[in-house]
Amino acid sequence: xxxxxxxxxxxxxxxxxxxxxxxxxxxxxxxxxxxxxxxxxxxxxxxxxxxxxxxxxxxxxxxxxxxxxxxxxxxxxxxxxxxxxxxxxxxxxxxxxxxxxxxxxxxxxxx
Amino acid sequence: xxxxxxxxxxxxxxxxxxxxxxxxxxxxxxxxxxxxxxxxxxxxxxxxxxxxxxxxxxxxxxxxxxxxxxxxxxxxxxxxxxxxxxxxxxxxxxxxxxxxxxxxxxxxxxxxxx
Numbered sequence: 001x002x003x004x005x006x007x008x009x010x011x012x013x014x015x016x017x018x019x020x021x022x023x024x025x026x027x028x029x030x031x032x033x034x035x036x037x038x039x040x041x042x043x044x045x046x047x048x049x050x051x052x053x054x055x056x057x058x059x060x061x062x063x064x065x066x067x068x069x070x071x072x073x074x075x076x077x078x079x080x081x082x083x084x085x086x087x088x089x090x091x092x093x094x095x096x097x098x099x100x101x102x103x104x105x106x107x108x109x110x111x
Numbered sequence: 112x113x114x115x116x117x118x119x120x121x122x123x124x125x126x127x128x129x130x131x132x133x134x135x136x137x138x139x140x141x142x143x144x145x146x147x148x149x150x151x152x153x154x155x156x157x158x159x160x161x162x163x164x165x166x167x168x169x170x171x172x173x174x175x176x177x178x179x180x181x182x183x184x185x186x187x188x189x190x191x192x193x194x195x196x197x198x199x200x201x202x203x204x205x206x207x208x209x210x211x212x213x214x215x216x217x218x219x220x221x222x223x224x225x
Contacts, residue, residue, distance in 0.1 A: 031211060042115075042202055042215035043156075050211070058212065088154055094211060097163065098144055102156040 002027045006091050006103035012111050013078070013085065021076045021106045023091035029101070031094040032074040036060060036087045037105075043090060049074055078108065086110050113138045115205050117216035124193045125224050131178070132188040132219045134203030144206035145186040146213070147177065151199045159201075162186060193223045 004025045013019045023032065031050050035043040045058030049068040063082025068074055078085045091103040114137040124130035136145065143164045149157040162170045162177045170177045178187040190197060203216040 033213070035215075040218075042117075042217045043204075043213075045212055045214070048210075048212060056210075090154075090156065092156075092213070097206065097211075098146065098161040100146075100158070100213060105154045107154075 004091055004093055004101055004103035006089075006106050008106060009104070011106055011108045013108060015110055016080045018077055018079050019108065021078070021089055021091075021108070023074045023076065023103060024072055025074075025093045025101070026072060027093055027095065027101060028071070029093035029095045029099075030071070032068070033092040033094070033100075034058075034064075034066065034074070034076045035090045035092065037090060038087050046076065046089075113140070113143075113205060113207055113214050115203050115214055115216035117203055117219050119219045120217075121220045121222070123222050123224060124190075124197075126195060127192055129189060129191045130193055130221065132190070132201050132203075132221065134186045134188065134216060136184050136186060136203075136205050138184075138205065138207075140208035142208035145177070145179070146204040146206070147175070147186075147188045148202045148204060149197075149199045150202060150218070156202075160188065190221075195223050195225060197221060198223045 007022045033048040034046040047066040049055035065077045089106045094100045116135045145162045147159040160172045160175045162179045174191045176189045200218045202218045204213045
């Protein structure tokens with residue numbers, strides 16, 4: 001079955017460390033997105049990519065980096081510059097005006 | 112700038128009754144799309160319903176309908192015959208016309224009482 005796989009489901013990071021969240025899709029979608037969700041809040045856009053080898057900053061890109069070397073993959077790195085990285089991270093892809101598919105998310109906790 | 116507003120942080124509804132979740136939006140782009148998603152405690156985002164800005168009729172999907180009032184810039188979700196499994200967070204979202212970014216509201220937590 002086609003879909004989006006996010007891994008790991010839970011991730012713990014020590015302060016000062018970089019961590020990378022994985023997002024893989026087998027839907028052949030061109031566009032992919034990363035969102036952050038804090039408890040009781042809506043989703044905020046971190047980065048998005050409309051096509052391979054191209055990506056743009058969203059509303060809260062500071063402290064994050066991405067790459068889009070393959071159509072299927074859009075990894076998100078949370079750097080040590082992100083002051084409050086504890087959150088739920090959701091990846092999504094799009095194939096049409098309304099065809100957005102979300103992954104099951106990664107819960108990142110700083111310990 | 113585009114914006115989505117959900118003014119109801121929490122709502123209660125009796126099982127089998129209908130409930131309306133409010134959503135207003137702001138955009139200067141004539142082409143946009145409006146979405147409703149359900150998020151259970153597991154965190155997954157479940158697509159419920161979509162309304163395009165040029166659609167003449169209100170969207171319906173089973174027990175879900177979208178009350179689209181373009182002049183008032185509102186896109187309220189109506190859930191008919193509420194079920195216990197409808198208890199979850201509900202998010203309204205808008206697609207920007209040119210970038211296809213999805214912008215989300217702050218959500219409404221719905222609790223269905225037996």
